[in-house]
Each structure stands twice: as structure tokens, then as C-alpha cells.
Amino acid sequence: MNLIAKAALITMAVSGMAQAATWQPLPETAPAPANNPTTKAKTELGKILFFDPRFSSTGTVSCNSCHNLMEGGDDSRAVSMGVHGKTGNRNAPTVWNAAFHSVQFWDGRANTLEDQAKGPVTNPIEMGMKDLESAMARVRQIPGYKDLFTKAFGSDKPMTIDNAAKAVAAFERTLITPNSAYDRYVKGDKKAMSKQQIRGMNTFAKTGCTACHSGPAFNGPKMPLGQGFYAKFPTFTDNAYVSKYKLLEDKGRMEATGKSADKHQFRVPTLRNITDTAPYFHNGSVKDLDEAVRVMAKTQLNKNLSKQEVDDIVAFLGALSGEYPQLTLPRLPATPGTTILAD
Amino acid sequence: MNLIAKAALITMAVSGMAQAATWQPLPETAPAPANNPTTKAKTELGKILFFDPRFSSTGTVSCNSCHNLMEGGDDSRAVSMGVHGKTGNRNAPTVWNAAFHSVQFWDGRANTLEDQAKGPVTNPIEMGMKDLESAMARVRQIPGYKDLFTKAFGSDKPMTIDNAAKAVAAFERTLITPNSAYDRYVKGDKKAMSKQQIRGMNTFAKTGCTACHSGPAFNGPKMPLGQGFYAKFPTFTDNAYVSKYKLLEDKGRMEATGKSADKHQFRVPTLRNITDTAPYFHNGSVKDLDEAVRVMAKTQLNKNLSKQEVDDIVAFLGALSGEYPQLTLPRLPATPGTTILAD
Numbered sequence A, B: 001m002n003l004i005a006k007a008a009l010i011t012m013a014v015s016g017m018a019q020a021a022t023w024q025p026l027p028e029t030a031p032a033p034a035n036n037p038t039t040k041a042k043t044e045l046g047k048i049l050f051f052d053p054r055f056s057s058t059g060t061v062s063c064n065s066c067h068n069l070m071e072g073g074d075d076s077r078a079v080s081m082g083v084h085g086k087t088g089n090r091n092a093p094t095v096w097n098a099a100f101h102s103v104q105f106w107d108g109r110a111n112t113l114e115d116q117a118k119g120p121v122t123n124p125i126e127m128g129m130k131d132l133e134s135a136m137a138r139v140r141q142i143p144g145y146k147d148l149f150t151k152a153f154g155s156d157k158p159m160t161i162d163n164a165a166k167a168v169a170a171f172e173r174t175l176i177t178p179n180s181a182y183d184r185y186v187k188g189d190k191k192a193m194s195k196q197q198i199r200g201m202n203t204f205a206k207t208g209c210t211a212c213h214s215g216p217a218f219n220g221p222k223m224p225l226g227q228g229f230y231a232k233f234p235t236f237t238d239n240a241y242v243s244k245y246k247l248l249e250d251k252g253r254m255e256a257t258g259k260s261a262d263k264h265q266f267r268v269p270t271l272r273n274i275t276d277t278a279p280y281f282h283n284g285s286v287k288d289l290d291e292a293v294r295v296m297a298k299t300q301l302n303k304n305l306s307k308q309e310v311d312d313i314v315a316f317l318g319a320l321s322g323e324y325p326q327l328t329l330p331r332l333p334a335t336p337g338t339t340i341l342a343d
Helices: A003-022 A040-051 A113-122 A132-141 A144-153 A161-172 A181-186 A195-207 A253-257 A289-301 A307-318 B003-022 B040-051 B113-122 B132-141 B144-153 B161-172 B181-186 B195-207 B240-244 B289-301 B307-318
Strands: A230-232 A265-267 B230-232 B265-267
Touching: A040 A144, A040 A161, A113 A132, A113 A161, A132 A144, A132 A161, A144 A161, A181 A195, A195 A307, A253 A265, A289 A307, B040 B144, B040 B161, B113 B132, B113 B161, B132 B144, B132 B161, B144 B161, B181 B195, B195 B307, B240 B289, B289 B307
Parallel strands: none
Antiparallel strands: A230 A265, B230 B265
């Protein structure tokens, strides 16, 4: 690590501590881009598309397969399993509160939820469609989708991949989990968090975690859409965790940009509902949250935390679990008397 | 085919026609066995278990993966895809109205829904768990399940595989789709079915389909639980369909019993919601419902239907689509700060 980077880190850590006084609750609504205002017709279509596995080559993988809304918005696995049992090398980020990220994917390779939604469809180890047009050809073969697209986007050729992505993104902007113990605490209910959680909150700030994990979603300061907030992980490499958890294998954002300046840079993930999204890190290599806290403190801040400090921070992180909205199971439009899946 | 079997078939066909006058609507509740009365606590637990993928070896396959309640209770595929992308040789039967089958699986190898629920968990090409005890070990590792099992089964060691199966079966007994156009028609609303559907209903009976597809679920006469109603498929083999759709490859119930008398015997499936469960037959070899009707008429009754007859029967079968109950998405109990899935 060079000195400039270290100096920058220290500055960030200091400003992080200063931010300790500006704890912010999670907004209950997410901003939408000007070209895709959130409407009920869009979120309803987007929800159905999100759960429909027929846009994967095998017909077995939907968005919800890896971003399971019945749990923490991910899949409990180190790395996800796509079509034909294929696996990649990155852990599925939670879709809950993804609307509060200014870029998407671990490496920030999509600027918006709209762009992100198109990625997994054609990824050969995820949904495995040949191209986006093949996916849309399937959508068009399912009679019930026509009305849903028309309601959401009007009657002038509404069934496009861009509109499908807009609908999914609009739905995802509703996937917010407000009213955590932490949110109630910072809004004034001083009994909402336990003593240990309050102690952990202070330890979290004092240790310097807020240097990166700041803001209402604990994923950094507010950035313009498309401009990510990244951190080098690992920053400090002279420790046993780096090889134990294979932390230098993935080049991070450099895999997307090819630039050496982006080597090992990752988008700072949200800590909201973190107790529901094990295992941890971009490669899912750490199974337990207490170990994840130890690894972060050592690799990012070069600090060795005591057991008490770790336990307190973990307790505080538990206070970031919000209320999951109750969703109804969508009904996927039928293809009466036939199937669109090849044998 | 021997003469006795042919004679039996003719008798059945005749009695089937006689039954044409006894069209029956679908009951709105399903009977439960004496040792597993349906309770709200059980159906709630069973629903969560039904949707929880963590009881498959990879953590990717739940009951709902192949018996998708967002559509026809199956998966639109010829044969299902289990863990690691493995496939078998049978088409997933719909779970909707499965409570009205007196035996389960295409070959009737489970007498009850309770027995059936245990099958896929350890099937290496479905959920792939080493044994049922391994699956229960996972259930016990998830804190939230303890309360759910206690509420459903009392506090005396409730977390057993038998109770898990009972809960899933109790939930499945609620998966009923009443009020189809056909049901409303036979209850007296003579406008509920179109003219073509009424014509198709008569053609269906006249052709002899009701020899096997009788009763409220169109899966045969009421039988004691555990005693299946089977038919030999194909019965007439001197036609092109047999090789085209590989109808003699699967030995049917003989695969389960080893008895040659059971060769090519299959449980008669329900026709409820049949337009939502393509592709068709035990091997999913026929993609379209009109072709399935032609194949059935030829292989089971040695009849060649006209296009009009096929179209009318297909229209009638469309009248068997009932109302799917609206379900809420269950919340799967968490394992706070950790995962139970091995890497």
C-alpha cells in the first residue's frame, strides 16, 4: 500500500469518526431516476418478472433464486448457483435496500438498478440466456405479459428489454426495510437498542468502521448515481486472514475496468440486515459475522479488536435488521396448453 | 395387450360413459388422515418448509422449485432439474389438488402426502441430502423453527422428520383450486362454460376419457387412501406416438414394485388446471395439450379424433382451471450472523 492511499484512509477514518454524530435512519422510499418514475403498474410487472424463472435457459433460475426475498435478499451460499449447477466467484449481494447503492455489483460495473437487472440474464453461470433478445422473445411468448407491459409502459411497443429492466428496477426500489432498532433509536426512542448495542455503536464509530460504512444504509456517503463509493479490500495485507480467506484472488473493480488503479477496489456494501446475509465478503469466504468483523478491523484498519469489542459490534449490527415488507406471492402468467421451455 | 386387459378396458370405458351424468365439482377442502388433522399452526410451518431451499444439499432447491405455486404447481419443464443441475426421467406432477390423489408419485410409491414429502429430500437428483436426519439437523440449526414446530406439534421433541412431513402435507391439503368454469357449470350456472366447452365435455365423455379421468379431480373414482387408481400407458402400442414420445421406456409402477403386472402402469393424474401444467405425460415428452389429447385417445382408446373433437376437448379442459388461492410470501427463519450451508 502506498503512502498516499494510507494518508487518504486516515483522513477518511477521521471524517468517519466525525460522522459518528450524524447517524441517519433509513428512508422509507427510494429516489427513482427521472426516466423511470416508480408506478404501481411497473412495480407489479417488475415483481412478476423478478420471480419468473422462465427467463433462464433451464427455466429454473429467477432473480429471486439468488436474491431470495423470503430471507435476507441473498441465498445463504458463499457463491451463487446458476443454471446447470454452475457457480461463480462472487457472493450474491442483498437486493433489500439495493436502491440506496449509487452503483451496482461488487465491482460497480452497473450504474443503475436498470442496468444491473440485465446482467444476470445472459451471464452463462447465472441465468444463461444466449442474449437479451432471446429472453424478451420468451417474455413475448407468454400472453399475459402483454397487458402488464402495456399498463406499465403504454401501448407503443412496450415489450422491450429496457422496459423489462425498468420494471424490475422499479420493483426493487420498493424493497426497503425500515424501522430497525437502530432507526427507532436514532429517531429518538432511546430504549430501542440494548446497552450492548449502544456500546457497539460507539465501538463501531471509534474503531473507524464509519470511515466507509456511513450514511443511512451504512454503505458510504451519498454519491451521484453511477459514481460508486469504493474501498480497497484488503488494505492491510500483512496478516493471516488474507491467505486464509483468499482475499487477494479477486481483483475487484479492476476485473470490470482493466485499470490497475481499481485493483482490489470493491463497492462498499450496505450493512443493513447484515445478520441475515451470511456468509460474508465478495467471495463469501467468511461464514460468521463475528469473524467478518475481526477480519474487517484487521485488513481495513489494522486493528485487533478484543472479544468484547467484536461482540458489541455484532450486537450493534443486529440492530440494523429492519422490517421486511409482507409480499404476496405473484402469479406468473401462463402459456395455456404449452410450455416455452425447450426440452 | 392381452384380451382380458382389453375387455377390462372396454368395461371401464362403458362405466366411464355411464358416469358422464355424474360430473362432480371440486371440494373446497380436502380430507385429512386421522393422525394428521389440518391445523393453522401446521399449515403455516408446512408452508415455510415448502419454500425453504436450505434442506437441499446445495441450498438451491425447495419443494417450490419443482412444484411452483406461482404457476401450475410444477415447473414447465419436461423433467425437473435438481441439485447441481441434475435431471431425472419423470415430469413433476402438480401439487395443486394433490390432496385428492389416493396415492402419490407417478408410480404410486407413496401412499400419502406425508410419505411423499420425504421422497425428494434424499433423492440424489432432486434435493440431494445424504439422509433425512441430515435434513432435520439443518432444520434444528435454524433457531426460528423450534417455535414453529412447538406450536404445531407440542413441546415434546417436536422437531422430527415425521412432523416436518406432516406439516408439509397439511399445507399441501390447503392447495385447492375451486370455482373453475366447470365447477360453476355443474353447480348450475349454465353460462359458466362456452358452447365449445360444453361440446368438448360431451366429446370427452363420449370418447371414453372418463373411463379413467372421472371424479371431482378427473383422476378416477374415489379410492381408499393408499390404494391407487392406475392405468396402463400406453395400452394400444401399434401407433407412431409410442416411439415418437418414447412411451415404452419407463416401466411405470413396475419400477417401484418390481412386479411385471405393474409394467407401464401409471397413476391416473388429475386434469385440474391442465392448461397450466405443460409439458405432458410422465416423461414430459409432449409439449402441447392438443397433441396430448390426440396421443391419449390413440394410445388409451385406439381412437383417432378429428381436429374439431380435439379442439373441443382442449376447450373443455380449459374449463378445469380453478381459482388459485392468493398466498403471502413466507419469511424463512434466519440463522443470525451465520449460514448453515457448507461452502
